[in-house]
Amino acid sequence: MTGARGGVLELAVLGSLHETPLHGYELRKRLNALLGMFRAFSYGSLYPCLRQLLADGLIAEEQPADVAAPLSGRRSKIVYKLTAEGKERLQELLTQAGPSAWEDESFGIHFAFFRHTEAEVRLRILEGRRSRLEERLDSVRTALARTRERLDSYTLELQRHGLESVEREVRWLNELIATERQGLPSTPTDRTDRAEKPGSDTTDLD
Amino acid sequence: MTGARGGVLELAVLGSLHETPLHGYELRKRLNALLGMFRAFSYGSLYPCLRQLLADGLIAEEQPADVAAPLSGRRSKIVYKLTAEGKERLQELLTQAGPSAWEDESFGIHFAFFRHTEAEVRLRILEGRRSRLEERLDSVRTALARTRERLDSYTLELQRHGLESVEREVRWLNELIATERQGLPSTPTDRTDRAEKPGSDTTDLD
DNA sequence: TTCGTCATGTAATGGGTTACATGATTAC
């Protein structure tokens, strides 16, 4: 059971395939173009993942069948498309606003598909990531304060650069959150129960 | 065989223990304070790693024995120290200037112990990382140029932020490299053979 | 005496990579 459920790949594949049907090779290129700054997937993980998703019925092979390529018997590319079940599963993944959405490995992928994510979920993910980073800042800052003197210049420089990067990402998140907030003028005060919300559609997904 | 050879942990442990003997719990705290912005280790990987390193003879238990704690039979903390072999191994790890030193997962740890790394090796690692990042920039930039139009605003923003972060790190590396170069006024032109280099000591390590 | 944190460990699992193997198609 190498690779479909639980990993980031599942979302990455499902999300990509939702936009348009693709074959494995092309899918990988797109993914690495999309997330290239953060991570890169290899074929060794992608193909087994596709196989698993196929077995689970979340994706299906797409037959070119009739038009534009009448050659028979030739099928080297295997183009996959999302099934109805697959769309459901994708929706499920995109609705989860928990650590699995805002940790380092997964945040980028989730963000990349924000277009298909509900506005409220987007906000909670952004805030989740921000507080995750702030936690990190706090713990490193306090640890640093206690030991700053006995650190060599390289270690110090690493700390400085690390802090700066994370602080920068927090600022970036702040801006995003502010923008998102303007988008949803509902929930004036904080509500613990979240029943129906009349005009809050942003999901698209079909 | 969970965990000692090959991983980043080996270097992290050996490097930390070189500065001062430590027990596992404290070691982990230090490591996570040192590298907290980049990654975090768990006990589940640290302890098995220590066990392995102990078995390999790279570290040894340190007996408090005589002074300052005369209570007998009590030994809840297990303090480890580097052996001669361990120091050798550490030196070996710190001399490797290859992908294993400048990839995302490992660069931080290598940088953190630059104090114990030869000046030339430092330079090659910094340059290696820089060109690694530049490769990434290139491939993402070209891919982006071909598909910019059909990208939604979230994807675009992710790309922008990713590019900016990496560009920023490249600039940081540029500065570091410049500083390093001032430190070693040898090799006026590029030499393919690198035989002895008389006065290039910075290693310390005993 | 109970709670937090210090302290050490193990088993199961996980999610992905590397390296390998194969073959079709395109460009020169």
Next chain:
DNA sequence: GTAATCATGTAACCCATTACATGACGAA
């Protein structure tokens, strides 16, 4: 016709995590 790149796949391994289990010690 041969080299590059497109395209698909598998087996072995890797490095670390999660979750669990245990217990000592200090402070409230």
